[in-house]
Structure formats: structure tokens, C-alpha cells
Amino acid sequence: MEDREAKNMENSMGISSFPDHNFPIGFFDAPATTGGDGSFFDLLGLQSIFDVPPLPTPPPPPPLTTAPPPESSELSNPPATPNSSSISSSSTEAAAPAGEERVKGEGEDDREEEKKTMKGKKGQKRPREPRFAFMTKSEVDHLEDGYRWRKYGQKAVKNSPFPRSYYRCTSAMCGVKKRVERSSEDPTVVVTTYEGQHTHPSPVVPRGGGGGGGSLSAAAFTAGGGGFSLAPPLTRSKLEIPYFRNMTSAPSLDFDRFSVHRTSTAASPSSSMMRDYGLLQDLVPSEVMREET
DNA sequence: CGGTTTTGACCAGCGC
DNA sequence: GCGCTGGTCAAAACCG
Ligand SMILES: [Zn+2]
Numbered sequence: 001m002e003d004r005e006a007k008n009m010e011n012s013m014g015i016s017s018f019p020d021h022n023f024p025i026g027f028f029d030a031p032a033t034t035g036g037d038g039s040f041f042d043l044l045g046l047q048s049i050f051d052v053p054p055l056p057t058p059p060p061p062p063p064l065t066t067a068p069p070p071e072s073s074e075l076s077n078p079p080a081t082p083n084s085s086s087i088s089s090s091s092t093e094a095a096a097p098a099g100e101e102r103v104k105g106e107g108e109d110d111r112e113e114e115k116k117t118m119k120g121k122k123g124q125k126r127p128r129e130p131r132f133a134f135m136t137k138s139e140v141d142h143l144e145d146g147y148r149w150r151k152y153g154q155k156a157v158k159n160s161p162f163p164r165s166y167y168r169c170t171s172a173m174c175g176v177k178k179r180v181e182r183s184s185e186d187p188t189v190v191v192t193t194y195e196g197q198h199t200h201p202s203p204v205v206p207r208g209g210g211g212g213g214g215s216l217s218a219a220a221f222t223a224g225g226g227g228f229s230l231a232p233p234l235t236r237s238k239l240e241i242p243y244f245r246n247m248t249s250a251p252s253l254d255f256d257r258f259s260v261h262r263t264s265t266a267a268s269p270s271s272s273m274m275r276d277y278g279l280l281q282d283l284v285p286s287e288v289m290r291e292e293t
Numbered sequence: 294c295g296g297t298t299t300t301g302a303c304c305a306g307c308g309c
Numbered sequence: 310g311c312g313c314t315g316g317t318c319a320a321a322a323c324c325g
Contacts, residue, residue, distance in 0.1 A: 166316075303317085309311090
């Protein structure tokens, strides 16, 4: 009984449909590394978080049988990357009051679980890299954040039918690591945990270049190492401002430490639903980190 | 040809 | 001391 891996890998989104449906989810705090395998975010109440009126049915299955023919461009690429996410913490209580997200900071209630391992010396070998959990509701697994990642491992997660993928930044000196995993109860939710800070600009230019494609939204949040300050009550209010009406040129927002690049999809042939959801789709960047041993 | 991915094995830390 | 899990590295395979 142990492993049950359900292979859910890439979905087949084939052609039609925009697999880019993301919704805000909650961020969860990482449990203790070994030993503490208790409940992960499995018990999250993510869906409860959405209180946004315009997002009533996020689960619209991508299965649009019909495929928009004119989509020849890559813009509807499945692997596109939409993203919307939020953060919240609390592994036990996930019920976040809809309407407000909470960011967990190290200065807040962080539960110091420090235990051992610190043999006298502190810190030198174990750089405390902050762990940033990023939850995104997406049917697809490829969350394009604007960086190139190389998969260096995959392991099955206990208590989860889906495996966890380990990615590392392909940058030369960027030791940023990324962990991607799907919620066991909500396969529609993808949990991406970023570890480390990027020291190089995103290789992926925010401009698609070509034509049209729009896909993409990048969220760059970096968790400072060694202590950062918690961001004040970050509310989506700010995010609502940036509508993609014509801000294509300056999609960069800076939130205390994170920058959110929202490249909206320029004109898409099938903007039918996009328009409806597109507007409300934003992501709430937050930084949450957990110190590691 | 390069880069990336894939799978297995290995290691380390922690629990008991 | 052993077991367990998580996490990482390595080699090979695969793709563009
Ligand atoms: Zn990087």
C-alpha cells in the first residue's frame, strides 16, 4: 500500500482549449522535512479561498472538444502558463477567510522548529534558504515563470498519487531549486515550491517575439535569505489595478520584493472566455519562507 | 551535437 | 541499530 502513483503527467491538452486556468490558492507551509510527514497541503481548503465573484467555476474542464481552428498560433499552447496564485499558510487550518490572503512571514508566527543539527556552528553549510510555496491552480503542469529549469529528479510523494518533480535553475550560478507537485486531493492545484533566489534575469524575454503568443505570466518572487521582512497585508487590491487593458508595455509590478510580470495575452482569436476570466486573473505574489535546518 | 529528460541508486537526517 | 522518507546525483536515453 504504499505507493500509488497515478500518472497524471502532462495532460493532454492538445489543441483546443486553454488549459490556462489558474486560480488563487493558498500557500502552505512546508512541513518538517523528514519525519514530519504529516499532512501536507492535502487538507488544504484551497477552494475556499476563492471568493472572488467572477470566478465561479474555475473548473471548467479544458476539455473543449472543439478546437478552435484558427488557433494555429502558439498562443493557446497548452503549456502556456497562466498563473494565479496566492499564498497562505497553515497546514492545519487552511480555511482562509475568503477575501483575504495571509502571508506567513518568519517574523510572524513562525514556528521555530529548530531542533538539532546545529552542531555549534551555525550556518555555514546550510544556507537557510527560504522556501516559497506557490500554489497555482492549473490543469497543466508547466508553470512558466520565466526561467529555464532542468529536472533533476522525481519522487513519489507519500500520501499522494502524484509524484513530485525537482527542478533546478539552469543558470550557471543560480542554485535556485523548484519543486513541483500536484495536490493529492485537488489535482487541479499545482504546488510549486521555489527555493533560493535567482541571480540572473529571466532568460525568457518577456516579449514573445513573435507574434502573438501570449502566454505567460511570470512571477518573480525571491525570498531573501537570512531574513526578510514580511510583507504587509498584501491584498489583491493592488493587483487589480493592473489590468491588461494596455499595459502590455509595463507589466512589471513590484511588490515589496516580488515583481510580477503579467503579460497579457494580446488579442486572441478566442478571447471569449479569456475576457471574462482574464480580467480577474491575477496573482498574488507573496513571500513565505521557511527556514531550513 | 547539445541539452534535457528519465530512472535508479545513493546518501543523509530523524524516529523509534 | 535499523527503518523510513526525502532529497540529490549519476548514467543513459531522447529530442530538437
Ligand atoms: Zn536562476
